[in-house]
Amino acid sequence: MNAQAKVLQARQEEAHWIASLKPHAELIAALLSGVLILTGWLLDKNGLHSAAVTGYVLAFMIGGFAKAKEGIEETIADKELNVEMLMIFAAIGSALIGYWTEGAILIFIFALSGALETYTMNKSQKEISSLMDIQPEEAWLIRNGEEEKVHVSSLAVGDLILVKPGERIPADGVISRGQTTIDEAAITGESIPVSKQKNGEVFAGTVNITGSVYVEVTKPASETLFQKIIQLVQSAQSEKSPSQLFIEKFEGRYVKVVLAAVAVMMFLPHFALGWSWTETFYRAMVLLVVASPCALVASIMPATLSAISNGARHGILFKGGVHLENLSNIKAIAFDKTGTLTKGKPEVTDIIVREGLAETELLSVVASIESQSNHPLAQSIVRFSQEKNIAYSAPDQLEDAAGWGVKGIVNGKQWKVGKADFVGKEAALSFSEGIANELAASGKTTVFAADDQGIAAVIALKDLIREETKHALELLHQEGIHTIMLTGDNAITAQAIAKEAHLDTFIAECLPEHKVDHLKTLIDDYQTVAMVGDGINDAPALATANIGIAMGEGSDVALETADIVLMKNDLPKIAEAIRLSKKMKRIIKQNVVFSIAVIMLLIISNFFQVLDLPFGVIGHEGSTILVILNGLRLLRL
Template identity: 85%
Template sequence: MDAQAKLLQVDHPKETNGIAAIKSHAELIAAIFSGLLILAGWLLDKNGAQTASIASYVLAFAIGGFAKAKEGIEETIADKELNVEMLMVFAAIGSAIIGYWTEGAILIFIFAVSGALETYTMNKSHKEISSLMDIQPEEAWLVKSGAEERVHVSTLSVGDFILVKPGERIPADGTISKGQTTIDEAAITGESLPVSKQVDAEVFAGTVNITGSVYVEVTKPSSETLFQKIIDLVQSAQSEKSPSQLFIEKFEGTYVKFVLTAVAVMMFLPHFALGWSWTETFYRAMVLLVVASPCALVASIMPATLSAISNGARHGILFKGGIHLENLSNLQAIAFDKTGTLTQGKPEVTDVIVRDGLSTSELLSTAASIESQSNHPLAQAIVRYTKGKNVPYSAPDQLEDVSGRGVRGIANGKQWQIGNADFVGQEAAHAFAGGKARELATSGKTTVFVKDEYGIAAVIALKDLIREDTKKALELLHQEGIYTIMLTGDNETTAKAIAEEVHLDTFIAECLPEHKVDHLKKLIGVHQTVAMVGDGINDAPALATANIGIAMGEGSDVALETADIILMKNDLPKIAEAIRLSKKMKRIVKQNVIFSITVIMLLIISNFFQVIDLPFGVIGHEGSTILVILNGLRLLKS
């Protein structure tokens, strides 16, 4: 079993902590016991008990080398190809054959210790996903007919009501039906500050209810919660290998064959060409087996990749695989959807300009009265604004919806029209308030006109407000040398105003979903590696077309499924953070590869000139392996 498969094993939940701890440290315990047997063998040899000494060494071989030999043999049979574990086994057996029992045993001991440390350090990079799995609630208080019953979360159904008490983890995704509280959502979003939640607010499984008792209506079964999706995504990402890792593993098989060929030549050539003794020739061939083994090279990439994926998961950035994390370091350009990505996704009233002699409160009361029965986003924004100003309004006496243009209604005994310029009369609309509507439109705002029996009564300007962190996110991307583009369905004027406000490099307006795909293909032709950031169903084709699809965590399920990277908290600056993480991983991998190859070459040269013996060769070889793993684990840090 390779280290990655071993990493993804999960202890059986019914095992006690003691048994689980022993199992997780079995390799290290065997290595230590092997070391004690080697010490005993050496002491027996010093006291002339050679037979007992050899017996002790054989036990050390068997106990210390069992795990690695078993792993090597199983992989060789499965892959039909020799691997580095088999090289170590051959070297140890060869050393024993020529009487170097101590050196062979030390090789097995250090190799066993190295393997145990590798397993330990790899498990350390798996800590985030393990801790996520540990905090999954298993039971919930189901409320049925006024009574509370403790049930397993797997039995909960959509529509059930559950009680969550202070200090408990929320067991299922849902909405609050009664009560209010503050919730720690760090497990989902990475945000350390608690969030206040009221009735109708959405809550997620795995988060912690801090202050008040709340009743929650379940909206998703336990297998489909956002929390479970995070676990599934991270597990999937950690089991998927990056292109570099796949190349190294493919290279390993060829390299092992080359080493075995070189060792076979080394067993004979130096004896005839350089006059070495047969014992020295064979011994140097065994040393070559050890020092030329590509353990450090093989371990150069995977620990770094897993550490970076775990780091991202801890900070609200989910990578669906090492390939996407690796590709991010090559990113040249990034395209953004506008609505819900660069902007908040819902329009807000920014200006209300009324006709002389008419009060703003009176106008808003009438407008909200008529718009209150419309589902149009602009209508809802006007109603929200009116409520926010504490202006009362009532239901209209009559209402007619004119599709695509506006609404016509009667309120307070008077006829009103609310809609676009075409609906109320373009000439009058553009002339109102000295042409103020044109000025508002130029600044990227949408204008809605209110008309009564006397003509245009008011113009209300609305805007899909820019997210607070959008400018910061784009500034960080520019610092990384990334070219930024906005793809939006808005008209040219609105798109230009927004692009200038947030400092985008360029924009493409009036894009339908299929147009976004076409534009992305053209961008890829120019910039090679292009990412797309979106949140809606209509963004899914573009997310799939881009080299890297990045979805907002609060977006549609289709966008989440299609994307390669997910920002759990809709935090745009995290994109630049992910790019820096990817570039740092690339640097560390490069350091590891150069270092491991350099050490292998130095050890091979030292062996040829007979200045290094087997124990030091083992220390140099295994030490370099441990160092590259620890270097990769630096990515676990923020």
């Protein structure tokens, strides 16, 4: 290595070292301020008063620079005095009456608490930082049959990339060739690898474990699910809760009251109580220190950020502190059935056809019509027909009646496939000696097929309840929350499912457009209601509820529509989120009550002249540090 290269390397190492110290700048400044205070105190003890004052002034400047700058900038921007300005006034006032040590200690502890609050902010963003660290920056682009390493930002929709075993997938896409297993823990929180075949969807940031695969890019780097998760958590951390907004609004008025009280304190005790001017001014400075609402201001934000970070680490994404705070007020939760309480993939269990009609013929017709529908029941019937190797073709004509069924013409013959009301309720329910009622009573969903001769068949399907559903609902019941299922099934089927899942109640035959009306009624009855759905068909209901919770396995729509997103379809996480919200609320109450109690105690002690400035500084700033540490407890739940 030549001399020039060595110099370049040394400069790079120096730049890296400086960059690594930057996040700790406030703490370093506070500690240096502490060293200068100790130096000034020792000099003062040895009779070197002028040198001691120099040490204290340096401690003021180094320790207080960050907070002074922040306070002045915010005061100019908001045209409102703040806590930082009170601390500056208190420190300067202490120095003016000769209490250099106390003023410097005030600056030191205030800087230390500020550094701790910054640490809390950084700690709460740890999950984002770790996500950003695993975001791939380069990709193997296949161009003219050749591999070329490019930056992920240059990838475009339709590009073909190669992902080798052990590499992180650099972009959202679908597998065009190859098969593998992928660790999707960064997206869903699921530690078990998932097998992926051709046409399987893959996400940026997940790890390709076993095989090489060619992936067709479906989204640019800026719009990947990975980036949306990062943006979502960042947005949540910047959005303030109602409690935080109230405290910030209260802070400006409180500061004015404190300054007015200090102004009165500078004169009134001298004339009314006979205090000396020195004692009067001294007590005014103590009041300025102890009455500042530092601890009160720090009671909420660190706790909220810690809770949001905790949720992100466990796959619960909050779109802001307001939703996290409101979650503790939930009295009832409404659940969509398909894909939320159940697996979302109903299976055909029974087929009863009209006498003289072959089952294969019937399935061929029904599959032909249902193949044009995206409804889960329709897809299940088509899948069942495919498994039976029954041939079908596209219908000659099709008309969809959303929420009711489908009307189509197959081989010149008109058919109706759908609910009993759609094909003729009386005939449907009396078909085959009322078999539909028996099927519905066992929790099965019935689909009827009718032609010009009447009811041709009834097909029964059952959407199996998720294994974790009963456990999740039990946890919610323990929290005193009423559970309701909203389903399009008939009352008999809905009752059977509600009983099996241990739901409190259900609303049957509920069309998508009616869910909003039912939710409004529930809100009137329970005040604060959450809606849990898949984030697609339930979007209007999610928006209507006080809190919308999406169960989307990380789908884009889930991220966009809901207030809270469970990155994995894990219902017990709802109870976990509610407990987290209640814990946060308890900690905030503890902080607020404690900080107000300390302020009142210090003010009273000062008025009775039993509190000296050093103890006032320690009591005031110590309480601020304690409430921040109390909020940090939410990171470890």
